[in-house]
Every structure is written in C-alpha cells, then in structure tokens.
Amino acid sequence: MNTPLPADHTDRMHRARLALTGLSVGDALGQTCFRDHNYEAILEDPRATARGPWPFTDDTEMAISVYDVLNEHGRIDQDRLAQRFAARYKAQPWRGYGGGAHRLLEQVGNGYPWRAVAEGVFPGGSFGNGSAMRIAPLAAYFADGDYSVVAKQARLSAEVTHAHPEGIAGAIATAVAGACVWRNRARPTEEATRRELFDAALAHTPTGLVRDGIERARTFTFDLSTESEVRLVGRGAAVVPFDLSIEPVVRALGNGSHISCQDTVPFCLWVAAMHLHNYQTALVQTIRARGDIDTNCAIVGGIVALAVGEKGIPNDWLAQREELVV
Template sequence: MNTLPNDHAARTARAALALDGLSVGDALGETCFRTHNWEAIQEDPHATTRGPWPFTDDTAMALGIYETLAECGGIDQDRLALRFAARYTAQPWRGYGAGAHRLLEQIGSGTDWRYAAERVFPGGSYGNGSAMRVAPLAGYFAESDYAEVAHQARLSAGVTHAHPEGLAGAVATAVAGAYAWKNRDARGDTATKRGLFDAVLAHTPPSDVRRGIERAATFSFDLSAEPHVRLLDYNFATRPFDVSIEPVVRLLGNGSRISCQDTVPFCLWVAALHLDDYRTAIVQTIRAAGDIDTNCAIVGGIVALATGRAGIPADWLTDREELVV
C-alpha cells in the first residue's frame, strides 16, 4: 500500500488545475473540427461556439493519470494501465487512435500492458499521446526536483509509449509544466520564458524531440534571427494575432504527423511565448491547425500552471463538458 505524501492535498489541487487547463484546451480545440469555430476564432479570439464542448481521449487519459496520482501519490504503471482501459471501455468513442483502440481493448480484456504494448507497437509508440495527457503529473510533482518529474513522466508514458521519442515527449512536456508552476510569479518576464527551454533541455534525453526543442529555443529567442521568426520583438499585448504562424509550423511542425517529434517542440514554443496569457496561447495554437485538440491540451496544461485557474477564461471552463472523476 502506497504512503501518500503529507502535502498530497496540495499536490492533487495542482494536478486538478493542470487538468482544467488541459481539458479546456482539448475540448475547445476539438470544436474546430466539428464547427466553423476555427474560422471564427481567426476573426475574433473571443468568438467560440456554444458549449458543452465534449472532451476527447486526451482528457480521458489525463483523467486516468489524475486518478492514479490521487490514489497512489505517484505513477503505479499497473494501476494506470487499468485506469486507461476502464475509461476506454466506458467511452471508446472519445477519439482514440487505431493503435490505442487495439491496445486498450487488450488491456481491458486482461492482457498485461507490457505484452500488449509491444504487440501493438513493436519497439514502442512515439505518438503524441504520451505528451497530451501528462499535465496533471506535472502539477502533482511541480514542487519536486525536475529529475523526479522526469522519472514519473517516463513511468506514465511507458505504459503505452515506450519508444524513446514517446518517453522524451512526455518528459519535456512534464518538465515544462513544472517549470511554469515554479516560475508563475515571474511568468511575464522574457527571461522566465527563455528559461523554460533551459529547464526542459536539461532533462530531455537525446532524441528528435530534443532537437526540435533546441531549434525552437534558438529561433524563438534569438533577436538576430530572420524577421519572420523574431516574434519576441512583436508587441503581442496590443496585436497578439497579427503574426503569421506558418514559418513556425514549417520549422517545428503542428502535430499533423501525430508524433511527439512533430508536436512537442511547437507546443513548448507557444507555451513559452505566452506563458502569462492562457487565452492567447490557446488561440495561437488553434491558428496553427494540425492536431488542434492535442496541441491545445499540451499548451493549456502548461500555461494554466503559470496563470492559475483565474487565467482560464471563465466562459471556457463553463462551456467545457463537465469532468467526472
């Protein structure tokens, strides 16, 4: 039986905050595939379709992580696998990928997750699912050392995404979330935004994910770069949606390939640039298209840990489908 830490209630509250940031981004992002919301937001960042906004597998799996942390005080991989499978069995229509369908069906029928994961994804999956769901873990361990955050993130990813890129994507995203919390009081400072990349790169193992993050850090904050990527010179406070996102997408990706390599670097760039503004971070993420709901889940989970719940637009929280834990 696991012994819960003395500050378990505070940890769980932080995990719930991250879950709100993730799930609101996920649900709003998903509306862009079902309605004209994507076009409307380009014209008016406050224009969103009416709720309730159903969440996707991104939030369903994040709920599994949240529940495991609340129960165990850390990642117990066997229990996490069962949580994932139970939520899948109850609601398989949440938007799971084809591989996830096969894997979670097998786990739900009693197959050991280690065997099932290898059979479905020989060598491990490097899909962006390991990163899309990890924000509650970042919140729970936000006041721990980054090494512990990274360790727990690897455990959470390994149940379904054992490929080195899948592990790296989870680690990078979790460390970014923990950094956002640790530096929330200085979230508007350019130095704080730069520092997110330093913290993440210090703990992300060699991988294509890491190389993408290195590229994001270089062009995002190098003021001698070409004009179309010198975005920190731009006054986002007064004109936050006038800069073309296309050069950034070409350099970093936008999740269209559904891989950590093609998703995490871009999401960390948006989160760092808008660490003090949840709404702007989400709308800029939506503008990039691609895997919108997953991108917004990743960005939303990170930025909410910097802004707090008050930073998430109240009407967005109301419009998101209710979470049942």
C-alpha cells in the first residue's frame, strides 16, 4: 500500500531539484578537472572551464534515482530505489561506475535481492563514497523535518548498496548537513550556521571513522589559532585565502583518494561549511584538493546549492553541464 504524498510535496521537490542541480553541476565540472590542463586553468581563473557540454557521471545518475523515488513515494522505498539504480545503470553503464558497482547493479538488474547482493559483492559491505555522493536531493526533501527523519531516510537510501556502517554513516552525515544548510540559508556566513552543521551531523552520525573525521573537520573550522592557515574573523565570516595550500586539510581529513566515506565526507563538509555563501569558490577549493574530484564536487555542490539557490550557481557552468532528463 502506497503512503500518501506529503501535503507540501511540490515544495519539497523544488528543493530536491535545486540540490540535484547543484550536485550535477559540481559532478560534471569536477570530472573535467581530472585532465591536468583543465585543473590548472580553473584554479587560475574559474571562468576558464573546459568546453561544454560537460557529461555528468554515475554520481548524478544515482542522485536522479533518489530524486525519482522521492517524487513517486515521498520517502525512500528501498526496493523501488534498487530497481531505479539498476535500470539507469543498464541504460548507460559507461557513466563511470566503479567495478563493485558494476557487479552489484548487474546482479540487481538480473533479479537478485539487493540486500544479499550488497552484502555479497563487498565482503563486510561497501564503505565507498557513493552513498554520500547521491544524497543531496534527499537532504533537501526532508530538510524541514526533524534531523532524525533525515538520518533515517538517508540510512534507508544507503543500505540499498552500502551494508558497511561507514558507508551508511557517510550518507547520514551528508544528508543532515545538507538539511541544516537549507534551514539556515538566510545566514550562510554566520558562525552559528557552521556550528549547527557540524553539531547536527555529529549528533546523528553513528560512531566510527566517518564521525571521527567530522570531529577533526569541526576542529579545523573553529579551534585553530589565529596563526593557523584557516581561521574565523570579523562577524564570524570564514576566511580562507584563495591561494591557501589545501594540503594540511587534506592530510587531516582526506580528499576522496581512497573512494571511501571516511576520507571523503569530512573533507566535503569542511569545504562546504567554509564557503556556504559562494558556490563557485566552494567548488574551486574542492577541485584544488584533487582526489576524487567529481564526487567531492558533487557532494559540496549539492550542499552549497541549498544555501545560495540556483541564482548562486554560475550561469555559464549551468549552461555547460549536460542537460538533465528527469
């Protein structure tokens, strides 16, 4: 029996579409920056981007599935989400899926139960960052409710492909952070907003390496001395010099190089928190760290879009992203 859609379903889907837009532009831009000449060009001038259209990757493909299931059911229906993932994979398997994802989605598409497959393809379960890269539409859809609801729905979304606790934790932390940003979108530069982002994420993220990393990210944001490279000044505005070496942050938090939630989510939450008021700067700083650039940019872009709105996403970037068919 289908659950009735919420009375404010249309408003929720508008928010989810905004998050999907921010995620997909980040994803598409990020994947162009694996080529060194594009990487160097955008760091020198954010307007100097690769010629479009920029194709998006599996990050956006899977986020569209989350978006579609929310539009149909107003919640995460795990069986339906697994079917959506498998169908979109079958239609376009060249989108950049990892080897494990290929095996998992092929088996689900062939009728094997998703829970057994998720536990079998990745012994002990996956803790890959795919659970977090696709979560922004869900964060937006449930943003006006309790954080506990956001966390519960994020868990349901993650479990379809990620049976490992760290994979689930990464989805929860990213979703709660995104919901927090939407709630505080009127004050993106205030220290209180950044504090709530970390406090809410920590309050709902299960104990483990992802949570430990978010603790370190919070420390980088608030507890460094004024002699450090990262600091807060003035009326709580985050100041990160554009030419700042990102290396100390990467050493402490990771940059997605291991394709895990543990070394992706803490870094992405830190970048988003420091640049909630400026989508362009947030993505350039994300690109600067290298690592899993497209996924990092998808996560950061999905979060920051909820603070700046579609008008805050550079028009030329949006125009060059491959058209979304949703």
